[in-house]
Amino acid sequence: MNDVSPPELRRGWTTGACATAAVKAALDALWGQGAPSRVTITLPRGETPDFLVYDLVQGQGWAEAAIVKDAGDDPDVTHGAVIRARVAPAKPGQGVFFVAGEGVGTVTKPGLPIPVGQPAINPVPRQMIKGVVHDAAATYDQRADVIVTISVEDGAALAEKTWNPRLGIKGGLSILGTTGIVRPFSCSAWIASIHRGIDVARAEGLTHVAGCTGATSEKVVQELFGLSEGAMIDMGDFAGGMLKYLARNPVERVTIGGGIGKLTKLAQGARDLHSGRSQVDFETLSDWLSDPEVARMNTALQAFEKHGERMSMMIAEKAQAQALQLLRGAPVSVDITVINRKGDVIAQTR
Structure with a gap:
């Protein structure tokens, strides 16, 4: 060894x-x-x-x-x-x-x-x-x-x-x-950029901002809601960092966009969605879907391929609930858009 x-x-x-x-x-x-x-x-x-x-x-x-x-x-x-x-x-x-x-x-x-x-x-x-x-x-x-x-x-x-x-x-x-x-691989610079993005959006009087987990979801969300470049916050994996800052510095509405895997982690309470810092809990996902087979799966995508819209909508709703918890009653409405790898919207909350 x-x-x-x-x-x-x-x-x-x-x-x-x-x-x-x-x-x-x-x-x-x-x-x-x-x-x-x-x-x-x-x-x-x-x-x-x-x-x-x-x-x-x-x-x-x-x-x-x-x-x-x-x-x-x-x-x-x-x-x-x-x-x-x-x-x-x-x-x-x-x-x-x-x-x-x-x-x-x-x-x-x-x-x-x-x-x-x-x-x-x-x-x-x-x-x-x-x-x-x-x-x-x-x-x-x-x-x-x-x-x-x-x-x-x-x-x-x-x-x-x-x-x-x-x-x-x-x-x-x-x-x-x-x-x-x-400091190598520090998250502080990225989170500081998230904060500055929110500050600039507020200073420009924007009422709707969006944070997405990647380039595909960002493009889809921006086009879906007709958002300006200044409204797009570089959230990446740091959903918690964005939402905690919005709790103290509110904007009327925030949209969170991402794929089924990262949003499943947010739905399960993860604040950092990076693969090296959080993982999908398949036992919990199995319970949510009432499907013992899910507990033996390796990815959230596998579960989605079996359960489809039922799962994606459930994940969107649970992710929305977790985001609202992080906002701690701040006057911010939050909605979730789940996107597949092709750029199709597979679930949305209101």
Whole structure:
């Protein structure tokens, strides 16, 4: 028997941490002596990671440094991205002024933590960068009035693989991070995106939103109800995360769409519908259908193929009941749409 533990997954650094390190390197070059090959920053929880400076260029009154993002063992779309920061003096009293360079998005919709028209550099990275500017200004006896331009190579293309277009962040990526650390396979980033999607929908005055488990169900639900892109919340497997946030931040109506397997798990009380974190209870499903044979089945689809609409409608109703429990009496109506792999609706609640 092999009792060797699997290797611990390696953590990485957020775009916000990388941008902060790039700003520090650029300021050291602009105000200090020579170009640093490595820089160390302090993260919000006190960690002090060390970053290799990938590139550094300097001109009259400005300097620009680049850091390559290392996301550790997390399958992050921005892993390997080159994040650049250019620093230059601002007018006296202006403080730290942020500019979206190439590949960094601009906020175009209300509801996000950054106002419309501002570079999509989130509050914690802004505070980290401001801290680095003030520290460097004190060290080198300079004014902490600096124009900071953050850019990401190929950021616009990378952003198309993120939720930014749906959230109204145009032109590139967001500079993100609350701790500065990327923890491998963390659910926190996805759930944060769900929250921001709901915030934006509320700010736009939308009264009907939808969360679906995958691309097929999302397409069907969007067309079925004529919903806008902004109404489509990237729920994925995190039904519980979406519904709990709606309980505190209500919208008049939410539709949940998905296949028979994941919605069976929701009907049985699962909050996270991922195959690695929840499973269909076939004993319970057998009792619901009054069919002992179901207890020996391997998938919910097998049970559906035998019981058809009777099962799909029962699952839709039980999933609706579970969703209402999670909403805890919030003024949100919820309905369920069950979809097969071909994109056909096989059950709906009202």
